[in-house]
Amino acid sequence: MFSRRVPPTLTPNRLALRVAELRSRGVSILDLTSTNPTAVDIPYPPRLLDSLAGPVPQTYSPQPFGLAEARRAVAADYRRRGVDVPVERIALTASTSEAYAFLFKLLCNAGDEVLVPQPSYPILEHLTVLEAVTAVSYPLVYTGRWHIDLTALEQCLTPRTRAIVVVSPNNPTGSLLCSDEARRLVELCGARNLGLILDEVFADYVVRESRDNGASPLLSQTEALVFSLGGLSKTVGLPQLKLAWLALGGPPNLVDAALARLEVICDAYLSVGTAVQCAASRFFAEGGAVRDAIRDRVQRNLKTLRLRVAEAPACNALPVEGGWSAVVRVAATRSEETLVLELLEGQHVLVHPGFFYDFTHEAFFVMSLLLREQVFEEGCVRLFRSLRGTRSL
Numbered sequence: 001m002f003s004r005r006v007p008p009t010l011t012p013n014r015l016a017l018r019v020a021e022l023r024s025r026g027v028s029i030l031d032l033t034s035t036n037p038t039a040v041d042i043p044y045p046p047r048l049l050d051s052l053a054g055p056v057p058q059t060y061s062p063q064p065f066g067l068a069e070a071r072r073a074v075a076a077d078y079r080r081r082g083v084d085v086p087v088e089r090i091a092l093t094a095s096t097s098e099a100y101a102f103l104f105k106l107l108c109n110a111g112d113e114v115l116v117p118q119p120s121y122p123i124l125e126h127l128t129v130l131e132a133v134t135a136v137s138y139p140l141v142y143t144g145r146w147h148i149d150l151t152a153l154e155q156c157l158t159p160r161t162r163a164i165v166v167v168s169p170n171n172p173t174g175s176l177l178c179s180d181e182a183r184r185l186v187e188l189c190g191a192r193n194l195g196l197i198l199d200e201v202f203a204d205y206v207v208r209e210s211r212d213n214g215a216s217p218l219l220s221q222t223e224a225l226v227f228s229l230g231g232l233s234k235t236v237g238l239p240q241l242k243l244a245w246l247a248l249g250g251p252p253n254l255v256d257a258a259l260a261r262l263e264v265i266c267d268a269y270l271s272v273g274t275a276v277q278c279a280a281s282r283f284f285a286e287g288g289a290v291r292d293a294i295r296d297r298v299q300r301n302l303k304t305l306r307l308r309v310a311e312a313p314a315c316n317a318l319p320v321e322g323g324w325s326a327v328v329r330v331a332a333t334r335s336e337e338t339l340v341l342e343l344l345e346g347q348h349v350l351v352h353p354g355f356f357y358d359f360t361h362e363a364f365f366v367m368s369l370l371l372r373e374q375v376f377e378e379g380c381v382r383l384f385r386s387l388r389g390t391r392s393l
């Protein structure tokens with residue numbers, strides 16, 4: 001009865017089953033995976049959400065790309081990051097996930113292909129399947145830092161490829177797109193008429209400011225059609241508001257053609273609530289305090305991680321260039337799944353195995369850097385204590 005866009009089986013994975021079982025027995029688990037900023041005691045400015053109760057017009061006036069004042073607020077926020085985008089090139093969506101869905105509708109027919117980074121955010125696979133599109137993974141390789149294997153990426157291109165997705169900073173590797181990679185991707189997309197989808201939801205959380213960041217100039221170049229994605233869920237740490245956006249850049253004729261078609265898609269959904277749009281500029285105005293609190297949290301936890309990981313010589317915390325996650329390489333003495341289950345059962349600590357993010361080999365753990373400092377430290381102590389005896393990577 002059901003389409004192949006939804007999974008054929010809905011059984012939770014072994015890790016989720018074991019977590020549920022332990023919790024049902026009253027076991028308290030130190031969860032090192034939460035990336036929900038509203039659940040980890042980030043100090044938000046008091047009464048921040050009261051802006052939602054501000055004046056909202058009684059008359060509904062549907063605007064496919066969103067209210068002009070909210071789009072202006074998004075344009076102003078790009079300017080804060082040093083990027084100039086005309087308001088007319090900005091469209092609002094309820095979430096970044098929805099923005100991806102709209103772009104797949106815009107660019108792909110059923111069965112077309114979109115290149116996605118590997119390892120990366122697992123929802124990309126679901127979002128493509130839900131749009132009847134095939135995600136084809138291109139590898140990020142780690143050689144002291146993560147970078148795109150451009151040769152492998154080019155080998156993934158087929159006549160059915162419609163777009164390339166880049167996530168910068170990437171989740172969970174934290175890696176940034178560098179200028180050389182950005183230049184090559186623009187060349188490829190321009191020459192082959194592909195869309196370049198740039199997920200910049202973590203752009204405000206660059207840890208190493210000195211590294212060259214190739215994402216910023218992409219909206220102002222005129223060689224390839226580029227879509228930059230962002231949202232309040234990360235920029236102001238408020239995922240519950242459901243306000244995200246798309247900004248377009250590239251050859252003016254292509255941008256105009258894309259906007260005209262995107263308008264048809266957005267008009268069919270009109271999914272962004274009016275109250276959040278009316279309050280958008282106030283959320284942006286208060287966003288700095290939230291970002292500072294999150295950055296401070298990430299920096300403190302990174303420091304703890306570096307200190308604690310040194311106690312387990314067979315473990316290695318990979319450098320973080322941005323984002324809210326850390327990747328720890330551990331000796332593959334057993335499968336990642338077994339290692340993570342042992343940690344859960346023996347230490348009551350939950351981390352994500354690398355295979356959740358499609359790492360090309362084992363063994364990696366992924367942990368959130370957003371957690372309360374005491375929780376993160378206690379988790380690290382238990383984690384690295386249990387791995388201390390392990391010999392080599």
Ligand SMILES: Cc1ncc(COP(=O)(O)O)c(C=O)c1O
Pocket residue numbers: 094095096097098121167170171199201230231232233239244
């Ligand atoms: C890289 C990346 N893109 C997009 C999203 C989704 O963001 P949104 O809450 O705006 O849908 C996430 C969520 O964690 C993410 O990690």
